[in-house]
Amino acid sequence: MPNDGSAQALRQALSASGFAFDVDAREGLALLRPADGVPIALDAAGRRRVQDLARQHGFTHAALELLPPAGGSCASSSP
Amino acid sequence: MTGVPSLPHPMASSEVAAAMRDKAARLHDWLRDAGSVLVGFSGGVDSAFLAAAAVETLGTARVLAVVGRSASYPNAQWETARRVAREFAFPLLEVDTHEVDDPQYAANPVNRCYFCKSELWHVLTPIARERGLAVVVDGTNADDLADYRPGTAAAKEQGVRSPLAEVGLTKADIRELSRERGLPTWSQPSSPCLSSRIPYHTAVTTERLRQVERAEQALRDLGVLGDFRVRHHGDLARVELSPGDLDRFMEVGAADTLRGALVGAGYARVAIDVRGFRSGSLNVLEGVVAAGA
Numbered sequence: 294m295p296n297d298g299s300a301q302a303l304r305q306a307l308s309a310s311g312f313a314f315d316v317d318a319r320e321g322l323a324l325l326r327p328a329d330g331v332p333i334a335l336d337a338a339g340r341r342r343v344q345d346l347a348r349q350h351g352f353t354h355a356a357l358e359l360l361p362p363a364g365g366s367c368a369s370s371s372p
Numbered sequence: 373m374t375g376v377p378s379l380p381h382p383m384a385s386s387e388v389a390a391a392m393r394d395k396a397a398r399l400h401d402w403l404r405d406a407g408s409v410l411v412g413f414s415g416g417v418d419s420a421f422l423a424a425a426a427v428e429t430l431g432t433a434r435v436l437a438v439v440g441r442s443a444s445y446p447n448a449q450w451e452t453a454r455r456v457a458r459e460f461a462f463p464l465l466e467v468d469t470h471e472v473d474d475p476q477y478a479a480n481p482v483n484r485c486y487f488c489k490s491e492l493w494h495v496l497t498p499i500a501r502e503r504g505l506a507v508v509v510d511g512t513n514a515d516d517l518a519d520y521r522p523g524t525a526a527a528k529e530q531g532v533r534s535p536l537a538e539v540g541l542t543k544a545d546i547r548e549l550s551r552e553r554g555l556p557t558w559s560q561p562s563s564p565c566l567s568s569r570i571p572y573h574t575a576v577t578t579e580r581l582r583q584v585e586r587a588e589q590a591l592r593d594l595g596v597l598g599d600f601r602v603r604h605h606g607d608l609a610r611v612e613l614s615p616g617d618l619d620r621f622m623e624v625g626a627a628d629t630l631r632g633a634l635v636g637a638g639y640a641r642v643a644i645d646v647r648g649f650r651s652g653s654l655n656v657l658e659g660v661v662a663a664g665a
Contacts, residue, residue, distance in 0.1 A: 301576065321657045324643060334624045340646040347646075353656050354641035356610045359631040362624075 294320060295351040303350040314357075321353040327370055332360045396425075396549055398539040403429040405505040411499040412492065412532070413437035413464070414445075415453025415470040417543070418511030419548045420557040422536055423462045426509075436505060437462040440469040440492045443578040446585055448592070454457060458555060471496050472578055482522070484567060489523035493530040510531045515543045533661045561599040570604045571654050577616060580604055586638035594633055596621075599649045602634070609639040612649040 300318035307314050307325075308342070314325040314333075327333045335343065335357060347355035359362075403409065403426050411423045419437075426435040439445075439453050457464035469491050471477045477487035495507065500508045510527055512534035527534070536546065550558035566581045574580075587602040589610055596617050603610040611630065613621060621630045621644060631642045649657065 318416065321606070324465070325646075331580070332624050334622050334627065337620070338524065339534045340618070342621070344647050354610075354645060354647070354653070357622075358608075358641060358643040359627045361631070362628055370435060 295323070299341060299350050299352070303352065305323045306350065307343065310346065312339070313341060318352070323347045323350070323352040323355040324358060325355060326358045327360060332362060333357070335362060362369075385468055392548065393544045394544060395539045395541045397467060399425055399541065400429045402535045402539055405537075406430075406509075406533075407416075407434075408434035408505045408507070410496060410505040410508045411435065411437045411462075412508065412510045413439050413453060413457070413462070413495055414511070414563070415437060415439070415449050415451075415557070416544055416563050417550060417557045417560050418513050418536060420453075420456050420460075420511075420555055420619075421546045422458050422509060422511050423457075424550075424553055427460065427537070431586065432461060432463050434467055435463060435503070436499075436500060436503060438465045438467060438496050441466055442469045443581045444488065444567045444576070445471050446563065446566055448589070449563050451508070452557070452560070460555065467495055467499070472576060472581070477537070478576050478664060480567070480570060480572055480574055482572050484572070484576070485523035485539055486520065486526050486566065487616065488567070489526035490529075491556065493532055497530050497532075498565065504662075510534055511544055512537045513546055514540045519652070534537050552622070568602055569656065574606075583638045587634050587639065588596055590633040590637050591630070599651070601649060601653065603645075603654065607640040608643060609637070610645055611640070611646045612618045612653060614649050618644070618648045 295318045298317040302322065303323055304314065304316040307316070307360060313328040315328050317324040317326065343355055374517045375410070406428060407632070409426050411417045411426055413423055414435060423437045425437065437457060449575065456462070462659060471488040471491040474487050474491060476482055477491070482599070495510055508531065510532050512524065512527070513536045517537055547558050566584050567576045570576055570580055584602055584604050591600060593603065596613065598614045600614060600617060601612045603612065621627050627644070634642045
């Protein structure tokens with residue numbers, strides 16, 4: 294079962310792939326939260342990459358938390 | 373409809389079609405031999421087809437479709453059940469079931485479905501006896517036999533039969549045969565009970581079920597169709613969407629609309645599963661079944 298260490302390792306792997314997310318491990322679920330607090334859109338390729346990395350770190354599921362708009366700004370992420 | 377193939381049965385060859393026809397003929401033989409049936413009817417693809425086949429074979433006087441209503445049974449599904457029964461002239465009876473009041477069910481163990489089905493068949497079996505209906509049947513199909521389904525044991529214990537599975541009819545067969553009959557359920561997504569949105573060992577309560585139902589209705593109101601689920605993780609709603617809706621709601625503006633809808637349904641936090649809809653997702657999350665690729 295993934296733990297805080299897995300979450301930290303996943304956070305680093307995501308960062309290395311260009312995704313700036315904080316990761317909260319909830320059993321097999323990796324809950325991803327944009328590190329800068331700005332809502333992020335993930336395209337299909339980005340979702341596949343995130344899912345693959347999560348699975349490599351022992352998570353069966355990964356979910357992107359939706360944040361309220363911060364002053365209307367947003368970012369798109371597909372490195 | 374999203375999540376359901378536009379050509380539901382891959383008729384790769386005439387042999388496949390012939391095999392399906394043979395299974396359908398055997399189903400009619402099975403029902404004829406039964407003489408009269410009470411169908412555990414949910415308004416879903418399988419039980420709607422079974423009820424239609426039973427009425428075709430036996431006529432309305434020897435068939436009764438019974439819906440078990442409870443907090444875990446979605447209102448949208450109930451409406452479908454009523455509509456289908458009306459359009460296809462199934463004799464329909466609605467009864468209340470009380471599985472949520474059973475502490476063994478409410479504790480939400482891995483075999484929760486066993487307690488639900490025990491309650492359902494405990495209510496329906498006496499109705500069959502009182503009305504002189506020979507056999508109680510459910511809509512379990514041949515594909516279901518390979519799934520983790522603890523409710524099946526409860527059905528067996530109470531002598532409930534599964535003719536669709538017994539003659540080998542698969543979900544794809546049933547969708548195709550339903551389409552041919554004009555049953556509106558042919559393209560309907562699978563619709564398990566609302567408790568399936570709550571992780572095992574998190575108590576099932578009427579309040580949580582209502583919250584999930586409000587959330588899923590809010591998504592329907594946004595035009596979300598096909599297979600989707602709102603998974604309940606306490607203050608967090610984790611949404612599993614079909615591929616088309618996943619593309620749509622991963623856009624920032626649409627994502628905020630979705631978030632607002634689910635906050636309105638009572639969730640403080642909302643997340644979109646990056647893989648999207650998976651049947652039995654919580655079974656995978658909790659290691660009840662192995663994760664697929």
